[in-house]
Amino acid sequence: MKKNSIKKETLHEVTFTLNGKKVTCKIKGATVLLDLIRDVFDLKGTKSGCNEGECGACTVLVNGAPVNSCLYLAINANGKQIETIEGLIGHDGTLHPVQDSLVQSGAVQCGFCTSGMAMAIKSMVDLYETGQHVPGDIRTELPSRDEIKKYLEGNLCRCTGYVKIIDAAEKLFAKEDCR
Amino acid sequence: MKKELKVIGQPIPKQDANIRASGKAIYGHDIVLPGMLYGAILRTEHPSAIIESIDVSEALKLPGVVCVITADDVDVNNIGYKRDHPILKKGEACCTRDELAAVAAETKAIARQALKLIKVKYKVRKGVYDAFEALEDSAPQINQFITGKFENKNIAEKFQYGHGNLEEEKKRSRHIISRRFTLPRMTHACMATSNITASYNNLDKKLLLYSSTQVPFLYQRDMAHALKINPSDIRVIQPVIGGGFGSKLDMHPFEPICALLSMKTGRPVQIIYSREEEFIASPIRQPMIIDLTAGVDKDGHFTFREINIIKDNGAYTSWGATTPFVIMQSFSSLYKVKACSFNAMAVYTNNVFAGSFRGYGNPQATFALERVIDLLADELGMDKAGIRLLNANEKGEITGQGLHYDTCGHKECLETVIEKSNYFNHKTSGKNDRYKRGIGLASMLHVGGGAKIYRSDGCGTTLKIDPYGYCTIITGSNEIGQGSETVLAMMAAEELGIELKKIKVINTDTDVKPWDVGVHASRTSFVAGNSLLGAIRLLKEKLNSKAAQLLNIKDADFEYADNKLISGKSGERIALDKVVREMHFSEPNELAIASFFYEPSSKFQDKEFKGNVSGTYAFAAQSIEVEVDTYTGNVQVLDIYVAQDVGKVLNPLLLGGQIEGGIMQGVGYALSEELLMHEGRILNPNFHNYKMLTASDTPEIHFYPVETHDKEGPYGAKGVGEAPLIPTAAAIANAVCNALGLEMLELPITPEKVLKALDDKKKRKK
Ligand code: FES
Ligand code: FES
8 A cells, every 4th residue: 555655745945035025835845836836825827838848828037037937846946036927017906017018919818828928028128127138248229029039939829829929029128118 | 880980990908908917817727616626537548449447446545535437437428419429438448538537636646646546457459540441341330329320330420512513514624633632630729728617516406617618508508418417507607718719619528527526526626637638638620631623714714623521530529520511611612613512521530539620621621722723723824813813702792502792802802912912023032042932822711700500690698787887798609818808898888988998798607698609600709799789779779768758858869979878969968877877766667788689690501501601701811921941841931911801890909819810820730730640649749749839930910901891790890710820821832832843732831741842853853
């Protein structure tokens, strides 16, 4: 019967910042960030489209960089800043410019990819705003449409054909405050 | 309708896009109910095998396992419209998806672990994985539940159609072309995997299902039949759906299985597919082999088409078997053609079974037809645009099959894309010799006003206005991401003269909403729109007479604007909310509510498949430019020009989204997407090996709506949802052939196939 006996796994304590709030929890070593966010913190906005690192639906930001949370061990979040889609929206319910641009551009159909797309686009915008252009050198011009496409390559969408998602990102960069 | 439109035609974002974009929408994946268990399904290890025994005893002993079921534990009916599909399989496995047992456990991990403890004894059989082989006398009968209606034991479904004098037209033909086309398995790959949450209440014996079905009322009936319970004891609630595209037209075994687990345990049970399971066990676009022979007379008029189609049905029959309904329309009625003889059959094999997929067989048909048109033009020495314009469909035409084209933008669509894509002056070479450029044309015809395939193609609406002047639309139709509820809200805003934010659309609960046949055949805007407009008309009659009474005027003819009713004659006005309050609270105390059931004018086709099956028809043309790398075989789609007869643009933003999304699915079908199978097993059940396109692959899409103002459609609109992907693969194939001067008979056109074709061409030259 040894197969059936579930052995007690050691739990690890992790402390990190989740959408600006410090949190601590005890987790198993194998727990991935996606499950922690969805099941323990009950933040259902981050989606699982594959659980294999292929679709980007689970994209969250770790210290500002987009990661597939389905492959990211939660234990590695210790001491880091984690941002999810729930962190984008203002306290008064105003959408973040990234979300607003997606909505106004008609980039949201079923919406299952949207959280991941929004986080990926936000990270790209942040990189530009802080002068860490993607990819490569310091530049003053806006990212090209091709660069945007390349940046979003890891995020699949079955509904929109990507056009309006790319439009949404492009419009965002074109806005004054993004430069 | 001469009135100036204020809301209709505006680029308004989807009503709940903000909720979806903020992560607050509740999808099936997000539902958690108190006491909920997690279900998991054990599928066969072998696509074809005798199941000698299934031993679940060890699984049952695993702590946290609450219930394990096999076919022996349940009393159920088969599913599928042919009732040839057992929910849980007993005695034999006939395809790789076959469900042998199911577990409900306290956690997902325990449920998965329990599956590993179930012991199945198989006697592996040699399966039949080729439709032609299945038709041979020596082949075994693959599905044991069919009645033997057809001459061969493995024929699941057959369609025969004809018009005109075939022999005469053959004789008259100057050129005749015959080709065999092979179409692959493509899968929907919805971003949200299949899911269901079932909650059975054993006190009142009612079953609550949170399901992503796109046809909730047919589903309720099918589920009831499967489980042997009363349909009215089933309530279907649709959470937000993460992609449909036709995949949720059939009820699949996992759904009644989940219900059974809940009924056995008395607790809610949830099943969510893993991505691998989604690739293996969710439906596909029908693979088929199309033999097409077509002729043309000396002037370039199409004379006849003769079509034989063998569809690989897989082990069980789904709605996919009925796609010839649509396929035959394209062969009989896209471009004028004097005679047509159409034969199609779906043949059982031990492969995975198909389902319905956006376009419903039409992308396959259009690929074959448009390829052959190019070849006929070449034979005749005629240009490929000219032959299409010469034969294009026209307004007022009644086709050989009996489709009535009361409006028809076919020619205008073709002319538009020919002009915009600079068809006659496109570039033929890339940056150097290595790259070749080509351009391809294709058109499409699809139902644009529903399709009468069920007894009713109707949709019900209940409309109410509350004492504060807000409006609630309770519609039978469903939202699966396409934006239909936004379009409905826009219509109500237009007609009632109130702001969009004052309109709510209720459409997710079978206990509440009136009947509707479901999302399919690009019908929602058309049928649900007409239904809503009918309800608005009725409600306005009530409001008008109350307003006239309140204003003390005779004439009950009012305009609705700025939340007010404005008398057409005197210009006197009264607030809408006030009229409603007076209706409700003063005698004779009446509700501001109206219900309407809209049934399109379409007809059931007769036994020969003749008749006007849809309320209207949509047309489109695409002109696509590609560049082929002759070293790698890689095809890059550069520009896509698409003109589509949409009747009337209701919302350009949502329309553009439907066009672009559809086209990209078509590009995937043309170039990269194929579910690979070997001996009944799926070889690439993940996004790594099943190549879906990414943002980097997005070409420039230039869209030109053509407005033909169909008198049957709401504001003149036609259905749009499926059309954009239908001609895309055909146009791309034509462009590749144009670039390289060779033929492509198969999809997808992968780099390997391009290189092989180039190689064959070289060898032939030598
Ligand atoms: S769910 Fe993480 S990449 Fe798909
Ligand atoms: S909007 Fe549906 S997957 Fe992107």
